[in-house]
Amino acid sequence: MEAFSNYDLLDVITGRKVAEGHKASFCLEDTSCDPGVRRRFACTAHTQGLGPGCYDTYNANIDCQWIDVTDVPPGNYILKVTVNPAMQVQESDFSNNIVKCDIRYTGSYVHARNCRITGS
Template sequence: MDEFSHYDLLEVTTGRKVAEGHKASFCLEDTTCDFGHLKRYACTSHTQGLSPGCYDTYNADIDCQWIDITDIQPGNYILKLQVNPKYLILESDFTNNVVRCNIHYTGRFVTTTNCKISQS
């Protein structure tokens, strides 16, 4: 899947998009699960999916797992993450697919705070 999730970096005051990225996915599996949740899906056993309470995680050094902020000025931003943006994967609930986080970029470091589920 060429775009499992989409990332927008937005200006705080105007909401203007200043950078974007996306997460490509070649296999969805339960890489890690919260306590009390069991892994059900594994690419090595040819079963794809994400169980409730589980996550499919990738390292940041894998292509299409980051936003290029090379030309971004230090300051405060909003990071908007949307999972399954094209609704290609069947879900029981699409209302929890957007998260917004506050971003503070110093020019060297990024701090992420106050992440919340959003409707858009």
């Protein structure tokens, strides 16, 4: 799958995209689950998926886990993360696939706050 998640950095005033990234996917599996929830899917067993209450978690140092902000000036932005943007993975509910966070970029670091599930 070419893009399992899209990461868009938007100008807080205009909503214009100023930078972007994406997460390619080759396997979905339950790498961790909420307490009391049993893992159901693992790539090694050739049964891909994400069970309710489980997560496919990646370390930050894996490629395609970031947005290149080299040419982005310091300021306030919105990070928009869209999971399963082309709806290629079957889900019981697509309404919770977009999260937006308020971002303050200083030129040296990023502070995220007010993350919320949105419809668009």
